[in-house]
Amino acid sequence: MDADAAKANLHSYLKHERQAVLDKLDDLSEYDVRRPLTATGTNLLGLVKHLATWEARYLGEVFDRPFPEPLPRWDVEADRLGDMWATADESRSDVVDRYRRVWAHSDATVAALDLDAVGRVEWWGDAQVPLFNVLVHLLAETSRHAGHADILREELDGAVGTDAEAMAAEGHDAAFWADRRAQVEAAARAAVA
Numbered sequence: 217m218d219a220d221a222a223k224a225n226l227h228s229y230l231k232h233e234r235q236a237v238l239d240k241l242d243d244l245s246e247y248d249v250r251r252p253l254t255a256t257g258t259n260l261l262g263l264v265k266h267l268a269t270w271e272a273r274y275l276g277e278v279f280d281r282p283f284p285e286p287l288p289r290w291d292v293e294a295d296r297l298g299d300m301w302a303t304a305d306e307s308r309s310d311v312v313d314r315y316r317r318v319w320a321h322s323d324a325t326v327a328a329l330d331l332d333a334v335g336r337v338e339w340w341g342d343a344q345v346p347l348f349n350v351l352v353h354l355l356a357e358t359s360r361h362a363g364h365a366d367i368l369r370e371e372l373d374g375a376v377g378t379d380a381e382a383m384a385a386e387g388h389d390a391a392f393w394a395d396r397r398a399q400v401e402a403a404a405r406a407a408v409a
Contacts, residue, residue, distance in 0.1 A: 219331045226351040227326050233358040234319060237264060238312060240365040244372065250302055253368045260368055261311055262301040263361045268315040269299040270357065274350050275322035278335035283321050285314070290339055326351070 240260055241249050249261040272283035273290070288295040302311050331348040369375050374390060 222348070223326065223331050223351070226348075226355060227323070230351065230355050230358060231319075233355065233362045234267070234315070236362045237267060237358065237365050238315070240362075240369045240375075241308065241312070244369075246308060248372050249308055252301075253371060257301060258364060258368065259301060260365055261308060262299075263365055263368075264315050265302055265306075265311050266299045267358055267361055268311070268318045271322050271354060272318045274337075274354055275325040278337050278345070278350060279325055279329060279333065279347070280335070281321075281325050281328075283318060285317070 241264070244260070250259055252259050269287055272285075272287055275281070276283040288298040290296070302308075326347070329347050331346060331351075333347045334344050335347070335350065337343045337345050337350075366376070374393065376388070376393070
């Protein structure tokens with residue numbers, strides 16, 4: 217595979233995962249996209265804000281193409297973890313629109329650079345890293361958080377998969393999942409009996 221094809225493939229997967237994360241916000245109330253759903257406060261809108269912040273860093277600062285809006289600092293204790301939740305003053309559209317602006321900025325960086333273009337990742341001990349490695353890292357990180365979003369959304373209203381309507385059309389309704397859960401629970405109990 218040539219470098220242009222590899223870059224296009226990685227970029228395509230990244231674009232898919234970005235959209236998958238945003239799709240998890242569809243049809244949810246303002247409260248549900250913001251509320252903490254784990255012991256550490258993980259929430260859907262916070263995942264979007266976090267991804268926007270770090271993608272702006274990796275495909276901005278790293279390649280000396282800074283995102284033109286302020287970002288919470290990773291190296292200032294008071295700002296740490298501030299990217300993991302939205303304040304009451306940050307609307308859903310503020311956070312989502314910012315993520316889309318980051319996409320445009322990041323996409324321009326990817327288009328402008330070759331896969332072997334090297335950037336400096338300050339928070340990796342000033343490592344010199346090629347675009348290829350950064351794209352792989354971002355794809356892994358975005359996919360990881362898309363998986364978190366899948367689980368959070370399932371806990372909120374039972375919506376599963378990247379296309380809940382298609383899953384329902386295939387017979388994967390609430391009764392199907394209740395039966396599946398009971399089957400998994402029975403297997404778990406039998407394994408420890």
